[in-house]
Amino acid sequence: MNAGVITDSMNRDFVLAVEGLTVSFDGFKAVNDLSFYVDENEIRVIIGPNGAGKTTVLDLICGRTRATTGSIRFKERELTKMKEHEIVRAGVGRKFQNPSIYEDLTVFENLEISYPKGRTVVGALTFRRDGPVKERVQEIAETIFLADQLDQRAEYLSHGQKQWLEIGMLLIQDPELLMLDEPVAGMSVSERKKTAELLNTIIKNRSVIVIEHDMKFVEDIAHKVTVLHQGKILSEGSMAKVQADPKVIEVYLGH
């Protein structure tokens, strides 16, 4: 992986370098001159009050929203110029806030579609459900606690299971950068605990950006926390440092 990382003046390795990123919607700057860097194998949590621009940042990285100015470099490739599916193929996976799965398909089929083979029209027509595919689907299904639900239509899963399924769909792509938007929102306490476990197993050998409101959860997983406020970085650093920052306390934690 070392071949593909970006190095700054201090010679540190970054997987993702966001610099001077701005997006304005009719003059409103949802993200304003934002810069941050994510290290290899780092878990970065982005927190901030509602409307701070957290989800917009993920949208910008994965190409759903186009940046007005600024650059996003992922392993020396400029993402702002790439199409969504090219960004995914480059190794960026993204989980949406609401579980985004294919309700009409089974758990197996949901995972199979996410398997990174046969992604072109011809590839999909000639795709064979062979041994390696089945094994990989089985392996992922076990990781996300859904091994006994493979033939179940996804619409009959519980909310928590749907979230896991979507995480599994990302996992099967084996992305180098994984972006999770509120992975434990709406989960029960036990599901939340299981999800934290799940995240701890899947974050190995990849960089992760997580948006989360649950402070307990953030404390458990974060290497580094970035606090966004009105599209700008308010504070950045370890959880302890951020929690002690008076600016943060004022706009966010103090509420």
Next chain:
Amino acid sequence: MTIPAPKSGRTFFLRPQDLIGIIVLAILLLVVLPLALDNFRLQFVGKYLTYAFVALGLVLCWGYAGILSLGQGVFFGLGGYCMAMYLKLEASSVENTKIQSTPGIPDFMDWNQITSLPWFWEPFRSFGFTTLAVVVVPALFALILGYALFKRRVGGVYFAIITQALAAIMTILIVGQQGYTGGINGITDLRSLHGWDIRTDSAKTILYFVCVGLLLGCILLAYYVKSSKLGRILVAMRDKEDRVRFSGYDVSSFKIFVFCLAASLSAIGGAMFTLQVGFMSPSFVGIVPSIEMVIYTAVGGRLSILGAIYGTLLVNWAKTSFSESFPELWLFGLGGLFIAVVLIFPNGLAGLWQSYVAPRLGPLFGGAAKRRAAPPSASPPASGPVAPAAAE
């Protein structure tokens, strides 16, 4: 309609119940109807079946991929006109047209003071080219349209409106360019295919069987597409387009593919229509026939390949019978039928079959039918036929 559950041992693309369904349809079309109906009625069925090609395309495009096209008549017409151009040229030999001021060109051109064959008619002297053109020309047209619209993420209702406008434009174009297209009358007085007179009863019977054969072939093709991973991607796209896009797929290329496939299928139907009925005119291109074709699909069940075929046959049979007795009432009947489908049985006849008939037939088909027998889990989300398009 159930989405096939992953049967670990399944390598063949047809499930047992699909195979039974296709065999039943084949027996009905190849044995029962030819024996039960006189030649005149059988020719009607042959004509209806040409619309079934369109319905088949709509199942893939609208039912599976959620792309509602209200302009499939355009592709039906393109296929039909390609075939008609070939047949017309053959019928317009110098000998047959010696009374014209310019012999050797189609009669309607002569009437419109055109003195030489237009360049785009020239290649249609070749039967090989014509057969190819029937499939390729509509697909190319769909490719250009699909590229322009799907790459720009035009979808849902907007796409439907544009295709409908296209159907209107196409009709106006054909009617307006009388000298090149035969205008409002279309291309008529077609006689022979490669020297074989297509107007005789025996030729019409043979063409009927050719039509059924092609339809069965296209049905198999549709089942293959449906059962491939591409079929599941179409369903996934209909449901969560963004998730598919962010799983590394270029969504627009899949939409373009299925739209082109539906166009080619419609065009094969159009070509068979021309051969069996003996003419092609703009009245099969416009908005009304395009929407009627959508209704056939909706009545049969937009998620069921075989359902759409039965839907087409039944609606057309009803249309012929009713309009023989009550010509003014038919359009109201058709409208009422469409409303009933949307409100009462959103998955058409196929949906009714799966909820009420198939469970009772369960013991006959063993395990295969049992999986369909659980209506709540087997029925797709309760939405009207237009919902997938509107929901985008």
